[in-house]
Amino acid sequence: MKSLLCKQHLKPKHRNCFLQGNNAVLHSAFAFLIILATLLLAVPLSTLAAEKPNTLVLPFKINTPTDRARLTQTIDAALTKALEAGPARMRTFRMFPRTEAENIFDYTTAWPPSYEAIQQFGTEAAADVSYVAVGSLTKLGDSISLDIKVYDLLDPSSQTFYYLDGQELENVEGSMDKIFNDVLAYTGRSFLIASIAPQGNARIDSGAILRSISSRAGDIYEAEQLRNDMKNIFKMGYFDDVRLRVEDTEKGKAVIFEVKEKPVIGQVTIRGYDELKEDDIREVISVIPNTILNPQKIREAADNIKSLYKSKGFYNTEVTSEITYPKADQVKVEFAIQEGEKVFIKDIRFAGNESFKDSELLKVMGTKEKGLLSWFTDSGVLKRDILEQDASRITSFYHHHGYIEATVGMPEITQDGEWLYVTIEISEGNRYRVGNIELTGDIIGVKEELLYLVKIRDEEYLSRNLLREDILRLNDFYAENGYAFAEATPTVNTNREEKIVDIAIDINKGDLVYINRITIKGNTRTRDKVIRRELLIREKGVFDSKALRLSHQRLIRLDFFEDVSITPEPTPDKTKMDLVVEVKEKPTGAFSIGAGYSSVDALMFMAEVSQNNFLGRGQRLALSGSISGTAARYNLGFTEPHFYDSQLMLGFDLYNWEREYDLYTRDSKGFSIRFGYPVWELWNASFSYGYDDTNLTDVDFDNVAPSIIQSLDINTSSYVTFNLSRDTRNNLYATTSGTYNLLHTKYAGGFLGGDSQFTKVDGASSLFLPGFFIDETAFHFRLSAGQVWENEAGALPDYEKFYLGGINTIRGYKTRSIAVTYTDPDTGVEYEVGGKIMWFANLEYHFPLVKAGGLRGLVFYDAGNVYESEWDFNNIKQSVGAGLRWMSPMGPMRLEWGYVIDPEPDEDSSNWEFSMGGSF
Structure with a gap:
């Protein structure tokens, strides 16, 4: 009886070569069984099965018109490398030698062989494999295609095909690796992880668990790696138990991590605190209700509470935690605090300082000894990070004074009862x-x-x-x-x-650098030209760092953007540089309504519709109105900051407002046309023409001065103004540095017409300086002065004269209470009228009270006066006082109290001033 291996894909000499008759079969089988039995006694079955590859790979058939031998050698090397790339492939694949394969199969006939031929070959020559992979490579020009057919020796109906087309010959190793990845997923699935999933987790997201492990579906099944994954899941701190279960499926290993979650935190309580607020304590702990119990986080929370107390000067604080189980799946966590006594720094000592006194070095430090104001300033509280910085500050102080070899040791801290003592060792060295x-x-x-x-x-x-x-x-x-x-x-x-x-x-100096290209990014509303015209540097121009800084400031001052950055970027040409101007738009249009109160206007209501970046052109359009107990104001304004893209500003205002004073009511209507131009860096000049029609009503004729009665006939004003200003303040509210200077002139009448005939000049200059050693504090000095003259026609209305007093001039005096006393020569009656000359000065010290809330405090000294015709610095009104300022949701709020120094008999000795919703 002949063997069934005699098929057309076998060479003639191999047909009938495996079984020539029954006798030969019996002898061969008997010898094989003896050898197999010997091997089984020496090697465990599990090991043998685990190490035997299940897929036999025949050498590829090479289809090429030329250079077949060299290509065959290259392809065999690439195939061998692909089959041995990693443990999974080495367990799965075994390559059949080409010389033996070519002796068995005819590579010159149609390819691949039939299933019957492969099955008979596998049964007789490779009985230990389940799959046979047969492939071919075809070369077309400089590209190749790979084709593989995989035969399942146990299932004739299952034959799988794989192919890659249009691959580069130079990358044949990569192509071979890629196609056998796909083959491995099919024939080597018993060595691969088919799926990974957690089980038993009700509150912890499965994704969070899977992110904590390294194994992934498609990876080689490695028991050691899975054990490490179990450890990583346990380290998450959310589980009491983690177990591994593995199931075999048709697609590979199904890995299941069975977890048992820790109980959930139902309640977190804190007791024993007195010096600190509970909300402040809870801010530093991450243990919160409805989260999984994590002992590590509880320990960290206790440490954080202790650190918080230390930052407040409590160095003996003890914190313990207790976990109770009111329910089987729910716990209660309680933190018990023993605060102890507050510990302050009593003395800071220096050793080795011969050139500078202790007091001089103490001024350099941020750490302070306990003083009279410790309850307010926190001086005397030890903050280790600040103290470590102090060592560097002292070193820098010595280096600044010529002691370039000076060294400062780390501060040593000792505690004696409720006091701390700090010692700092200094080695000065020589002075150069x-x-x-x-x-x-x-x-x-x-x-x-x-x-x-x-x-x-x-x-x-x-x-x-x-x-x-x-x-x-x-x-x-x-x-x-x-x-x-x-x-x-x-x-x-x-x-x-x-x-x-x-x-x-x-x-x-390097190369002279030119600006190559300026790119604008992030402007979704504002037009490019609005941004470009604020830049003081141009494409193809020479780089200028000062112009770059000023350009950044100008873009910030537009108030159109939340954030502005100007980033230089290199180009291939080192003499050229690109600039990227990136902005983040913020809302510039607003409809606002609100209310406020001030000591002058009493309760007031306000409404405004405005657009600071009208149509993205950088124009401002605003309609506003306000009504209070003493005033009503309505205004429509428009401003074009760059008329026809020039530096010329153009705008107009239409207004109608009414204001009640003590002795009369002023009702004004009018308009003004404004022009402006930047004259030099941050200096701006503006010019305007205006026309005003004013009527005085509700005049108290029994108490009003004759000059005010004369103002009844001065109704219209035709005037021009000229302003010159410069503003370098770093912030319009909490200003800590910079200056603000303003000069204002106004000319009415003459060739302009109108009833009013006067010239008025006034100005103000403010200087802000950062406070010493304390962040966000500042000194503010402001000086303001003015004078008004009647022109030849002599028509000066009283409301154009100067009055002082109130929250914006000299505090402690009521608004407009500082005036000139006029005695009627005919009746001898005294009246208060505005002055033609005025000056006042404010000296303030600003400091934060609640930084997070924006609450600031200040103390001040005010001085000044008004005069009829001549300056008189022997007659000065003075006051001192303190106040609060807060940027509230309703707008800026001011509460200030002033005490009058040496008041007149008819003057109050002090006065409170309050405003909210107005401007500072």
């Missing part, structure tokens, strides 16, 4: 004088002029801080002149014998 200063390298301009930028040459002793500022100043100077990448490098040569340092500053 400034010797020769030389500029070398790329000098632009006159060398002597560059030396003026080096301020350290005016110092006797070396200051590292000042030297650092000089280097930055030189770099900025070069950057302002187009050398964006200029570097000034100082070299300090120390002469320890003479205690002198010579300084050589070498300058490498």
Whole structure:
């Protein structure tokens, strides 16, 4: 009886070659069984089964018209490499030798072989495999295609095909690797993870569990890796137990992590606190109700509470936690606090400081000893991060004064009862004088002029801080002149014998840089040209760092954007630079209604419709109105800040307003046309023409001065104004630095016509300086003065004269209560009228009270007066006081109390002023 292996895909000499008769079969089978039995005794069945590949891969048939031998060698190498790439493939695939395959199969006939031929081959020559993979490679020009057919020896109906077309010959290894990835997913699925899923989790999201592990569906099944995954799930802290269950499926291993969740937190209570608020304590803990119990987080919460108390000066605070189980699946967590006594720094001591007194060094430090105002300023409370910074501050202080070798040790802290003592060791070293200063390298301009930028040459002793500022100043100077990448490098040569340092500053200016392209991003509403016209730097122009900074400030001052950034970007040409201007739009249109109260206007209601960026063109359009107990104001205004894209500002206002004073009511209607132009950097000049029609009504003729009665006949004013202003304030509300200067002139009558005939000049100058050593504090000094003259026709209405007193001038005095006393020569009766000359000054110190809430405090000193015709600085009104300021949801709020220094008999000694909803 012949074997069934004799098929057309086998070569002739191999037909009838495996079984020639029954005798041969019996002898061969008997020998095979003896050998197999010996092997089974030596190797465990499980090991043998686990290591035997289940897929036999025949060498590829190569279809190419030329160079077949070389290509065959390349393909066999790539195939071998693909089959041995990783443990999963080595367990799954075994390559059949080409020489043996070509002896069995005819590679010149149609390919691939029939299922019957492969089945007979597998049964007789590879009985230990379940699959046979047969492939071919076809070369067409410089590209190749791969085709693989996989035979399932146990299921004749299951034959799977894989192919890749249009692949590059140079990347044959990558192509072979890719196609056998797909084959592996089919024949090697018993070695792969088919699915991974957690089970038993009710509150913890399955995605969160899967993100904590490394194994993924499609990975090789590795028991060690899965054990590590179990550990990672347990480390999440949400489970009392984690177990692994693995099931075999047709697609591979199904991995299930069985978890048992910890109970949920039902209640978190805190007891034992007295010095701190419960809300403040809860802010520092992450243990909250309706979350899974995590002992680690409870320990962290206790530590955070202790740290919070330490930051407030309580260094002996103890915090314990207790977990109880009111229900089987729910716990109660309680934190018990023993606050202890507050501990303050009693004394800060220095050792080794011979050149500076302790008091001088204490001024440098942010850490302070306990003082009289500790209850208010928190001085005396130890904050370790601040204390560590103090060591650097003291070092910098010494280096600033010439002690460039000075070192400061880390502060040592000791506790004695309720007091802390801080000791800081200092090694001063020698003090070095400034010797020769030389500029070398790329000098632009006159060398002597560059030396003026080096301020350290005016110092006797070396200051590292000042030297650092000089280097930055030189770099900025070069950057302002187009050398964006200029570097000034100082070299300090120390002469320890003479205690002198010579300084050589070498300058490498680099290339002159031009602006290549300016790109605008993020402007969804504002037009490009509105942004570009604020830039003081242009495409194809020379780079200028100062113009860049000013451009950024101008964009911020538009108040159209939440955020503005100007980022230089390099180009392939190192002499050119791109700029990217990126903005984030914010709402610029508003409809607002509100209410407010002030000591002057009493209760007032306000409404406004405005658009600060009308149609994205940067124009402002506003319609507003307000009504109070003493005034009613209505205004329509429009402003075009860049008329025809020039620097010329154009605008107009239409208004109608009424104001009640003590002795009369003023009713005004009118309009004005405004022009403005930036004259130099932050200086702006504006000019306007206006026409006003005013009537005085409800006049108290029994008490009013004759000059006010004369104003009844002065109804119309035709006038021009000129303003010059400069504003460098860093913030319009909580200002801590900068200046504001304003000069205002007004001319009415003359060739302009109208009843009024006068010239008025007034101005104000404000200076803001940061406070010393305390963040967000500031000194504010303001000086204001003015004078008004009657023109030749002599028609000056009383409401154009000056009155002082009130929340915006001299506090402690009622609004408009500081005036000129006029005695009627005919009747001898005294009246109060406005003055033709005025001045006042305010000196203020601002400080934060509640930083998070925006509440600020201030103390002040005010002085000034009004005069009829001559300045008289011997007659000055003065007051002192304090106040609060808060940016409330209703607008800025002010509450201020002023005490009058040396009041007149008919003047109040003090006065409260309050306003909310108005401007500062």
